Amino acid sequence: MVEFEAVSLRFEDTWALHDVSFKLHAGQTHVILGAAGSGKTTLLKAVIGLVRVDRGSVKLFGEDITAMSEHDLYPLRGRTGVLFQEGGLFDSLQVGDNVEYPLLNRQIGEHNNKTDSSSAETQAREALRFVELEQTFDKFPSEVSGGMRRRVGIARAIVTEPPLVLYDSPTAGLDPITANTIMALILKERDVRNTASLIVTHRYQDGELMADFRYDPERQELVRLPQDGGSRHRTRFIVMKQGEIVFFGTRDELAASSDQYVKRFVRHEE
Amino acid sequence: MDLIGVGSLPIVVPTGALSGAIIALQMSRALSTYGANSEVGPIVALTLVRELGPVLTALLVAGRNASGIASELGSMQVTEQIDAMRALGTDPVQKLVTPRLLATATMLPCLTVIADAIGWIAAYLIAVPLLHLVSSGYYWSSSWRALVPNDLAQGLIKPLLFGIIISLVGCYYGLRTTGGTQGVGRATTQAVVSASIWIFFVTFLIDKIFVNL
Numbered sequence: 001m002v003e004f005e006a007v008s009l010r011f012e013d014t015w016a017l018h019d020v021s022f023k024l025h026a027g028q029t030h031v032i033l034g035a036a037g038s039g040k041t042t043l044l045k046a047v048i049g050l051v052r053v054d055r056g057s058v059k060l061f062g063e064d065i066t067a068m069s070e071h072d073l074y075p076l077r078g079r080t081g082v083l084f085q086e087g088g089l090f091d092s093l094q095v096g097d098n099v100e101y102p103l104l105n106r107q108i109g110e111h112n113n114k115t116d117s118s119s120a121e122t123q124a125r126e127a128l129r130f131v132e133l134e135q136t137f138d139k140f141p142s143e144v145s146g147g148m149r150r151r152v153g154i155a156r157a158i159v160t161e162p163p164l165v166l167y168d169s170p171t172a173g174l175d176p177i178t179a180n181t182i183m184a185l186i187l188k189e190r191d192v193r194n195t196a197s198l199i200v201t202h203r204y205q206d207g208e209l210m211a212d213f214r215y216d217p218e219r220q221e222l223v224r225l226p227q228d229g230g231s232r233h234r235t236r237f238i239v240m241k242q243g244e245i246v247f248f249g250t251r252d253e254l255a256a257s258s259d260q261y262v263k264r265f266v267r268h269e270e
Numbered sequence: 271m272d273l274i275g276v277g278s279l280p281i282v283v284p285t286g287a288l289s290g291a292i293i294a295l296q297m298s299r300a301l302s303t304y305g306a307n308s309e310v311g312p313i314v315a316l317t318l319v320r321e322l323g324p325v326l327t328a329l330l331v332a333g334r335n336a337s338g339i340a341s342e343l344g345s346m347q348v349t350e351q352i353d354a355m356r357a358l359g360t361d362p363v364q365k366l367v368t369p370r371l372l373a374t375a376t377m378l379p380c381l382t383v384i385a386d387a388i389g390w391i392a393a394y395l396i397a398v399p400l401l402h403l404v405s406s407g408y409y410w411s412s413s414w415r416a417l418v419p420n421d422l423a424q425g426l427i428k429p430l431l432f433g434i435i436i437s438l439v440g441c442y443y444g445l446r447t448t449g450g451t452q453g454v455g456r457a458t459t460q461a462v463v464s465a466s467i468w469i470f471f472v473t474f475l476i477d478k479i480f481v482n483l
Contacts (some may be wrong), residue, residue, distance in 0.1 A: 088354030
């Protein structure tokens, strides 16, 4: 689904990404940890070609996007949901219009002249219901709280039911209760729709939640996975330092790492 | 178009009126030295249509709209709305730059014509009823006769180019904003300064071309 092969990118004198290689398969989750400025967000943006890499190759849905034109990238980006750090909502559009935007945009991209706005509205309302914010449909982003904006961002990212969703620091700057609500929604999205996810975060417990829990649709709550269950290995951890991947492995391998830098992300729990 | 055109009228109309009135006042003194009071109409018409109307209107619109465009797009850039747009498969140039370019390039010539007309009327009020420099009929006929197609062409080509400059400069600085809210402030200032310098430079080039025609 996503494949990085020896990817490097330099901003002036600093390596934003240096010799980065990894693969993300369908249904898998990669949690990306690292200090501020270690290249986590750049890596996420490189996945859909928002930043262009200097060396190596980036494949998205099996297609090499390294030298692909912006125009040719649009259909591939349409199959990817993205949650930006602050939500990235359009200030001038109401919440409902923000969530409808990818649907209407896709219809225009497919040259479907009979843009079915009522069906788009139904889907947008359903996505907002998924994040428990249907009541904000007619509000502007400035009229809702930071946590709500993040949840609307999730609704917009998943409204087209993409097979891959990228989350950039979904819990940054939020109180622990709201952060856990956001993570529960991400987990719910992953398990209900079996999407592949790339999650950038500062919080180790976000990754822990992704690795150790699953969403039970019948009980409508998160349940802990068995310690020896194979599902736990669907989640991998990447730790980045100065543009390089210094750790790649499961949660147990991360917990057992003796690397001083890597250990900081395991032990720094809130 | 409404924001850039109608929204700019409250600053363009008084500025146009005051420029016309000031030219008439200044010229009345200078012309009386040479006993050429009757030439006030042609001087006002030529100055406004060729130079002051287009340049002053453009500078005001640059101050209002180049800054507005740069700060709006700059805010969108630092809050990742531009990245979100690209991620959702929309070309930001097509969505954000093209409409602003068309609106400014269309509305600036209209605003300039309005500023010229208001300035012309204000100069009339100073020159005829207030200072009694010339008769009403002579003011209008002499000033209209003074204008040749070359002047009208300058008066319309300049605002068209200024409109393109203002919108593109505003979009350029807005879309390359970095550094959070501080960066937005910086981009806004740079857009106004840069657009103003470009306006003077382009007016110089056009004058150079038209003087030789």
